[in-house]
Amino acid sequence: MPISGFPEWLPPQRIIEQQVLDKIRSTFELYGYSSLETRAVEPLDTLLSKGETSKEVYLLRRLQEDDPSAKQDDQLGLHFDLTVPFARFVTENNGKLQFPFKRYQIQKVWRGERPQEGRYREFLQADIDVVNRDTLPFHFDTEMPLVIGDVFKSLPIPDATILVNNRKVCEGFYRGLGLEDTAQVLRTVDKLDKIGPEKVAAALVETAGATDAQAAACLALAEISSTDGSFADRVRALGVSDPLLDEGLGELLQVVETAAEHAPGLVRAELKIARGLDYYTGTVYETMLQGYERFGSITSGGRYDNLASVGNTRFPGVGISIGVSRLLGLLFGHDALAVSRSVPTCVVIALAAEDKRAESERIASALRRRGIATEVAPTAAKFGKQIQYADRRGIPFVWFPGEPDTVKDIRSGEQVEADAATWQPPAVDLHPNVSAR
């Protein structure tokens, strides 16, 4: 029986997932990120320390616990993202790490929310972060979208757009406007797509103490969107001035312009996005997959200047995380990915009779020694059945022992003489191929 929110894939889907993970991993490493794995659990107060009290955290409990109601101090919870555990890890090991520290982490995370399509309670995230001691140069903020863009380019998936904003722009703008509760304004404006400008304006007046004019200005800011640097002029044209606003605009401009040079069309400044996690202090990212916009962001992250510290030393960071399970779940659900075979096997060695198994196994060994995934037919059934065994699984070759041996490409029907010591399948057939459907 399935458990709600805990998806499990079938073998062909798992082949796709592993190849996707291989691409993600190799791309991360191309940019110099080191792999890290942290434990699944963190002390509850670590998980909740950054004000994420609304998070649905799964708790860990022993069956034989003496008194479940007592000892809440050292309560453990499953992590709900990879950034908070990473920040904890950095502070814990700061003496052994070299900064700036670039790491990637591909692990399961857990959130006790109501599942829907593309929303799970247990899911895989692929996360990169850069952390430095004291201050982190801003150019790392511009690197994040480039890494993600390269990952997506290497995968057979629809085009994606990375939406970028900067909290300093919003906070500076709101403050320059005379609104003090910038967090509340941000939360309200974030609902723009859902409830529309009229309701957002009304809510701003009601909950954030805005005047009609202030509310209108907030909406005007939220409407701004561009794939080049023109957004900055449009913001300035709104006539609000504030040092933080200027700083934010400069940063956002760098992200957009860097992306425009290295990956045209990938990034768009979108001044209405906010991102839920409230530890972000500057740049924020989210990603829309073309054709899947209604399922929300498949990648998100941002800059956090205050997440980690030891004594009075700060460890600011910036990171972004790919929602691997969401991405795959959506694509699987829409039958958008195909794989050339459902098993790793490249060659099936036919078996003429059960007492010839040793001979077939010798051929299989010879092929395996040279890296060709090979299995011997499970029974000495009629050759037609053995070919069918391969065909059902999408295995491209069937090998017939004989004098001489022959190998048949069952897609074309072509059968040629072959020597197990030298025969090589076409490179594309060595492993299952994942493609868009």
Next chain:
RNA sequence: GUGGUCGUAGCUCAGCUGGUAGAGCACCGGGUUGUGGUCCCGGGGGUCGCGGGUUCAAGUCCCGUCGAUCACCCCA
């Protein structure tokens, strides 16, 4: 966590106002004493998600529960 919709063979679905289950595809076997994908013939497979209730009788009505999905919340 709150509310709505849905849940019949592996898959897609049929089953009228309640009378104890069917099709196509898939699968297995045979025609084809041994190199498949066509065709023909035959076959297996369903506690109608699960539990309870109403009724002489429930796939069909009611309640609960689990699962899928949608909205809210939140977010990958």
